Amino acid sequence: MDLKIRDANDSDRNLVLKFCKNTFSWGDYIEHVWRFWLSEGHLFLAEKQSPLGICHAFYSKDQIWIEGIRVNPNFRRQNIASKLIKHAETIGKEKNLSFSYMLIDTENFESLSMANSLNYQIFQTWNFYSLEPKINLHHNVIFAKSLNRELYPQYVKSWRWLPIDDEMLASFFEESRIVKSCTDENSVAIITDSEHFDRTLIVTLFSKSDDSVLDVVSFLQNFGIEKNYERIQILTKEKLPTFDSLEYKISFHLMKKFLV
Numbered sequence: 001m002d003l004k005i006r007d008a009n010d011s012d013r014n015l016v017l018k019f020c021k022n023t024f025s026w027g028d029y030i031e032h033v034w035r036f037w038l039s040e041g042h043l044f045l046a047e048k049q050s051p052l053g054i055c056h057a058f059y060s061k062d063q064i065w066i067e068g069i070r071v072n073p074n075f076r077r078q079n080i081a082s083k084l085i086k087h088a089e090t091i092g093k094e095k096n097l098s099f100s101y102m103l104i105d106t107e108n109f110e111s112l113s114m115a116n117s118l119n120y121q122i123f124q125t126w127n128f129y130s131l132e133p134k135i136n137l138h139h140n141v142i143f144a145k146s147l148n149r150e151l152y153p154q155y156v157k158s159w160r161w162l163p164i165d166d167e168m169l170a171s172f173f174e175e176s177r178i179v180k181s182c183t184d185e186n187s188v189a190i191i192t193d194s195e196h197f198d199r200t201l202i203v204t205l206f207s208k209s210d211d212s213v214l215d216v217v218s219f220l221q222n223f224g225i226e227k228n229y230e231r232i233q234i235l236t237k238e239k240l241p242t243f244d245s246l247e248y249k250i251s252f253h254l255m256k257k258f259l260v
């Protein structure tokens, strides 16, 4: 029987979640995002008699964000992931989008090899840190009212790396979502709420020096407790200095492909 790719629907949920439970050593997150992805659309499913793989695509102005690629362990190395990704790319090309991105754990060699086989290249490498919300009054920051977009071209929204456009920047300023250190060399944080997990802050951090980044990290820690967040997730290209409850977790390659 030929492999068919179609949009997933809610009746696929249980069969899909069966093979998306123990994907990684810590489990998987697909069950938490399933409804959200379904309502956004472009949740693709590969099936023969039953579902064998999924991936979700998020199309924005000039890029595709591909996420949640999962293939049933009993059906791997049969080009199922490749076909799902090519399906997502075909729709992106129809929309005249220029780039496609995905995020892969630097230790996930199977997935990196799959991405390479589809002509994705490592574009950037990002580090993920967690920070515990706590009272901390040793910060020295301001809410930014201007930002050079050439220096800060993208931010992380619910674990998607998206370009910052003028409209978004204006809303960030209005909602006081950009924090700058007052120390000479400005480190900058862009603060967002997770759309999938309650009380979770997701921060894109650009570090210019240890002193200035610690101003920002101290502010984030205090902001977290004041606003009743449970966890703070920090994504940064830099290596951060040692600090209180700041914990390095894992690194990811941001993989990029030109579609044209």
Ligand SMILES: CC(C)(COP(=O)(O)OP(=O)(O)OC[C@H]1O[C@@H](n2cnc3c(N)ncnc32)[C@H](O)[C@@H]1OP(=O)(O)O)[C@@H](O)C(=O)NCCC(=O)NCCS
Binding pocket: 023, 068, 069, 070, 071, 072, 075, 076, 077, 078, 079, 080, 081, 082, 083, 102, 103, 104, 105, 108, 109, 110, 111, 113, 114, 115, 117
């Ligand atoms: C990574 C994953 C999605 C690949 O799915 P798949 O359907 O087996 O991949 P494909 O058959 O399309 O592989 C295409 C190519 O990728 C490479 N590749 C895929 N799996 C590989 C592996 N285990 N080891 C080495 N290379 C591999 C190969 O070049 C392969 O081509 P080949 O089989 O002709 O040599 C699957 O292993 C999986 O679900 N892993 C767990 C979830 C995960 O890591 N998702 C990605 C998160 S970003």
